[in-house]
Amino acid sequence: MTAALGLHSPHGTTGVTSGLPPSTPYGHVCWVYDDQAGFDRQARAFLTAGLAAGERLWYVTAGRPEPVLAQLSTAPALRDALARGVAEVVPLDATYRAGAVVDGPAQVRAYAAATDAALAAGYRGLRVVAEATPLVRSPAQLDAFTRYEHQVDRYMRARPFSAMCGYDRRELSSRAVAELACLHPETNATEAPFQLYACEPADDRAGLAGELDRSGHELLGTALERADLRPLDGRLVVEAPRLRFIDHRALLMLRDYARRRGATLVLRSPHAGPARLAALLNLSGLQVELAR
């Protein structure tokens, strides 16, 4: 299955990562794991796909580099890439300040510089696996990091940078996992019933996927607040090609969110159901468009 291949991908990066849903917009994966070996397999697959696409590869870890080098080297292609300097194991402190609350914009700038450097060195992009659990342990860290996840998501939508963020379920609450996973376009985590992700960087469109019912309303409120979506010309457009269900309360939440930002909420869905629901509610500030 393709993880990073997107029909709408601006750079046409491709990758093969087993266990991920197909037809994803681009490569920003939240992988939540219960055992290290399982995550290692996913990480190797994710990086191997980047190798095939001509990308520079980073594995960012808070731990010692040796075990990571050893597990990556079990894949011959990655062992070779490490030897050639195409792939590197990067200490967490070199990219993030462990234990600190992330500075989202600064972190995005750092990855933008690293992506530019990769391009300047002749690579087609930068692909990163990051063991991010140490960065989200406290509530303040989690809040800042989830905000950063959407900021970097926007960057990834525009530039040839992709990432798999690994989170250890054994060290995080299920709520924290849900808060992180719902701000990635792709995840294996069942804790998040929906995903809110960046869609069109040009006009800051967001995308929604999954299912939105009462069980996800509180999470949606938190995710929207952290994503800090910005309307354009009085319209806050949310693309929903993979949104399987939305109830009336979630529609109202989206409408109210847009209204607080001085905008009309425009939900674009391939299904007629949300449009019928919106017609019943007949509320100002809410438009549902059929987008086949």
Next chain:
Amino acid sequence: MRTGAAAGHHGYLHEAIRYDSDDELLAVVVPFLLGGVEAGEPTFVSLGDRTGRLVRAALPVGSGVEFLPGGDVYARPTAAIRSYRELLAAQVAAGANQIRIIGELPRIALGATWDWWARYESAINHAYDDFPLWSMCAYDTRITPPAVLDEVARTHPRFATPDGGHPLSPTYLEPTVYLREHRAAPADPLQATPPLVELTDPTAAQARAAVHGADPGVLPADDLDDLVVAVSEIVTNALRHGRPPVRLRLWVGADRIVVTVSDGGDGPKDPFAGLLPAGNGATGGLGLWITYQSCNHVSLHRDGAGFTLRLIAGNPDPAS
């Protein structure tokens, strides 16, 4: 300034016509309609094909009476209330002092789905009372079951008779009283068979998946999606407001899907639940109201074990 039998009346004057011949119907309806036009009042007809043609033929050409498209408005009670309220609000906004309407439910509404139309007939005494409306609901006694006629009398405060009379209905009940009565719909024959799906305390997502997974192609895609919305809302309400256990049962027939959602509670307390948006409408209490507009029949059932809401998508009347 109100005119005719509604002179001096505030709000909604709701009358029933019980006719046993076309002549009787016309004897009431024609003067009612022409009187409205003469008084400069917006005057509407919302009848079925046959009676609509009959009345049209009895009116002078260019009478000024407006014929609304029949059928659709009476597809679902809650949608009828919504659409009539929009029509009435527009007429009042345009300056109408009174609006006259003659309407008639389609024959199918007098069968297996009568319970929710009985609730409609009662609820509109309240729902249309914001407007200077004088309306008449026509019932053909030759095809209307006696039990239905009893409920007509209990939901209409007055009758309109061919001799020009407007007598009070002696059995009329205020909607807040009538709508609190237990009025179960007849069991669907499918309910006598083992359900295809039975879930205890499902999440709304599991309930939606069960509905999606159960349909072998009986329903058009949009109807199935609407049923999924309805089931999701009802399961959400049962989990939130009802008492455990919440049980979902689902049957699939040749032309319909029947779903029941039960819990150990008493069901909604609002007598207008489903027919009017509950609460302030903008922030909650809309689930049952949406459900009433997403299915072809919704019925409420209460017994010693608790409350059951039954939803039917597709053909709501197995006898039709």
